[in-house]
Amino acid sequence: MKELPFEHHLLELEKKIDELKSLSKAHFIDLSQEIQTLTAKLEKSKAETYSNLTAWQTAQLARHPRRPLTLDYIAALTEDFLELHGGRQWPDDHSIVGGLARFQGEPVVVVGHQKGRDTKENIHRNFGMPHPEGYRKALRLMKLAEKFDRPILSFIDTPGAYPGMEAEERGQAEAIARNILEMSRIRVPIVVIVIGEGGSGGAVAIGAGDAVLMLEHAIYSVISPEGCASILWKDASKAEEAARALKLTARDLLDLQVIDEMITEPLGGAHRDPKTTSGDVSDAIGRHLERLRAMTSDELLRLRYDKYRRMGVYTEKVNGE
Amino acid sequence: MGWFTKTKESIVPTNLWTKCQKCEDAIYNKDLEKSLHVCPKCGYHFRLSVSARIGMLVDEGSWNEIDGHLRTADPLQFKALTSYSERVERAVDKSQALEAITTGLGNIDGRPAAIGVFNFAFMGGSMGSVVGEKIVRLVDRAIEESRPVLVVSCSGGARMDEGVLSLMQMVKTSQAFSRLSDVRLPFLSVLTDPTTGGVTASFSMLGDVVMAEPGALIGFAGPRVIEQTIKETLPEGFQRSEFLLATGVIDMIVRRSDLKATLCRLLDFFLPARAVKAISSEIPETADADAGAALTL
Ligand SMILES: [Zn+2]
Numbered sequence: 364m365k366e367l368p369f370e371h372h373l374l375e376l377e378k379k380i381d382e383l384k385s386l387s388k389a390h391f392i393d394l395s396q397e398i399q400t401l402t403a404k405l406e407k408s409k410a411e412t413y414s415n416l417t418a419w420q421t422a423q424l425a426r427h428p429r430r431p432l433t434l435d436y437i438a439a440l441t442e443d444f445l446e447l448h449g450g451r452q453w454p455d456d457h458s459i460v461g462g463l464a465r466f467q468g469e470p471v472v473v474v475g476h477q478k479g480r481d482t483k484e485n486i487h488r489n490f491g492m493p494h495p496e497g498y499r500k501a502l503r504l505m506k507l508a509e510k511f512d513r514p515i516l517s518f519i520d521t522p523g524a525y526p527g528m529e530a531e532e533r534g535q536a537e538a539i540a541r542n543i544l545e546m547s548r549i550r551v552p553i554v555v556i557v558i559g560e561g562g563s564g565g566a567v568a569i570g571a572g573d574a575v576l577m578l579e580h581a582i583y584s585v586i587s588p589e590g591c592a593s594i595l596w597k598d599a600s601k602a603e604e605a606a607r608a609l610k611l612t613a614r615d616l617l618d619l620q621v622i623d624e625m626i627t628e629p630l631g632g633a634h635r636d637p638k639t640t641s642g643d644v645s646d647a648i649g650r651h652l653e654r655l656r657a658m659t660s661d662e663l664l665r666l667r668y669d670k671y672r673r674m675g676v677y678t679e680k681v682n683g684e
Numbered sequence: 685m686g687w688f689t690k691t692k693e694s695i696v697p698t699n700l701w702t703k704c705q706k707c708e709d710a711i712y713n714k715d716l717e718k719s720l721h722v723c724p725k726c727g728y729h730f731r732l733s734v735s736a737r738i739g740m741l742v743d744e745g746s747w748n749e750i751d752g753h754l755r756t757a758d759p760l761q762f763k764a765l766t767s768y769s770e771r772v773e774r775a776v777d778k779s780q781a782l783e784a785i786t787t788g789l790g791n792i793d794g795r796p797a798a799i800g801v802f803n804f805a806f807m808g809g810s811m812g813s814v815v816g817e818k819i820v821r822l823v824d825r826a827i828e829e830s831r832p833v834l835v836v837s838c839s840g841g842a843r844m845d846e847g848v849l850s851l852m853q854m855v856k857t858s859q860a861f862s863r864l865s866d867v868r869l870p871f872l873s874v875l876t877d878p879t880t881g882g883v884t885a886s887f888s889m890l891g892d893v894v895m896a897e898p899g900a901l902i903g904f905a906g907p908r909v910i911e912q913t914i915k916e917t918l919p920e921g922f923q924r925s926e927f928l929l930a931t932g933v934i935d936m937i938v939r940r941s942d943l944k945a946t947l948c949r950l951l952d953f954f955l956p957a958r959a960v961k962a963i964s965s966e967i968p969e970t971a972d973a974d975a976g977a978a979l980t981l
Contacts, residue, residue, distance in 0.1 A: 528922070535885070540885050584851070590909075595764035611847065672820065675852065675856065
């Protein structure tokens with residue numbers, strides 16, 4: 364099982380508890396006292412570790428190999444998912460998934476970045492890094508949602524748009540730009556959920572919605588900490604410092620008023636209790652959808668415009684100052 | 685070239701000559717100015733200052749800068765090797781400008797327009813909150829006064845020092861151009877060397893006509909990032925204007941000497957639009973050709 368450095372002592376404790384449990388079962392001995400002590404210790408240790416995560420540790424959790432992925436959320440949150448592959452572009456991009464589904468009984472269109480669980484899957488999914496055709500597929504699905512008046516759920520989890528030769532040849536920049544522009548005029552509610560990594564323009568390309576929700580240990584940034592470190596520190600190993608400086612955690616984004624809500628994760632992160640996590644995500648989406656559905660399309664578009672119109676911090680100097 | 689090398693020491697201090705970065709020919713500065721900073725020998729397009737760009741495109745006496753009073757803030761209290769505020773100060777010194785874009789109203793051969801010109805000398809023309817805000821205000825002003833918009837881009841992309849707020853400028857600017865499109869005012873986008881990252885991945889690729897100067901580096905990812913990703917050297921000319929024309933990413937390549945005339949031809953074609961409406965919160969059903977796309981699904 365893959366683990367992060369700061370998870371190590373927790374996993375050790377968990378292993379020990381499991382050992383005691385099986386020992387007690389196999390030999391019919393009462394170890395409940397010991398188990399209880401260790402469990403208490405584990406809970407305390409967990410609370411300490413996860414309530415004081417650094418930005419860099421958060422980034423590692425956001426990329427945790429066991430973290431639930433878009434298709435996991437689609438499976439947990441929706442019924443009747445029918446994947447639609449056709450971006451009408453060559454080829455089908457497996458790093459973006461989408462289709463029709465029912466959320467809390469109501470038909471919705473879902474789109475999202477899809478990473479892989481292991482190397483083989485990741486190669487198939489291109490590590491969740493779309494080419495232009497992936498974004499164009501997402502846009503086609505969003506337009507389909509608009510045509511049939513269904514809300515859109517968009518799951519964000521990408522290191523970024525793929526920086527490769529074919530991607531450039533097929534107009535990566537234009538594909539992202541086009542999606543952002545079109546999303547600003549789609550006449551149905553768009554709820555965005557940042558579940559893992561919100562990697563720059565590659566995330567925004569399906570992320571410009573009415574409500575942007577973000578899991579507690581997800582990140583959302585203009586550039587990866589590693590990329591920022593190698594450019595501004597001239598040293599990729601300064602990623603930890605860069606992560607802190609970039610203000611990329613859910614709490615930071617809430618402060619900067621870039622997201623609408625942070626969804627708290629179970630202690631230890633979404634991967635330790637996917638069921639509770641998806642339940643909380645479902646509740647949050649439901650709440651926002653209800654609010655957005657009550658609006659007319661015109662209201663929705665006006666508020667969506669105003670939301671992004673306000674973003675940014677600057678000062679206005681009067682003459683002579 | 686040989687001649688230049690030999691006489692370099694005696695020539696350079698007088699600042700009369702500039703060496704072409706492509707053919708390495710020495711060009712008399714007066715000639716360079718006359719040729720709009722294009723090498724007379726090989727056609728290399730030197731990077732142009734904002735004032736030179738405005739000078740070559742805008743009618744004398746018609747230029748009115750707007751929103752020049754917007755100043756950079758430091759919302760993240762960002763600090764790398766140096767702090768963001770120090771970097772801004774240095775950029776102001778170096779570029780003699782206050783931010784990475786200058787916006788204003790002016791006439792292009794008698795045609796009123798709203799114009800934005802990026803300044804690469806200011807932090808690589810990067811887009812942060814001020815750049816985003818200035819672009820949106822430019823578009824708002826264009827809509828108010830029924831002017832077409834011209835943006836001459838030259839930018840390395842989103843500004844890291846303002847983190848996710850820079851990223852959000854991509855949305856903020858793109859949606860403004862969506863409104864411009866709704867009222868059928870043309871947006872002419874000129875890409876110059878280099879234009880990459882969050883600027884290409886937002887408004888600058890959304891022009892009704894997207895044109896580039898010859899030989900300009902234009903792309904989403906920078907060439908170094910691509911090379912590191914694919915672990916290969918990129919072929920000569922990859923991501924240059926000519927390549928983008930061949931792949932259908934841009935509409936045309938325009939030499940600097942033809943730029944003003946081309947812009948005029950385009951404006952004369954598009955304006956006046958059939959029905960230019962005043963801005964309203966209502967998005968018209970047939971806002972533009974794209975709106976019809978839903979029917980073809
Ligand atoms: Zn030359």
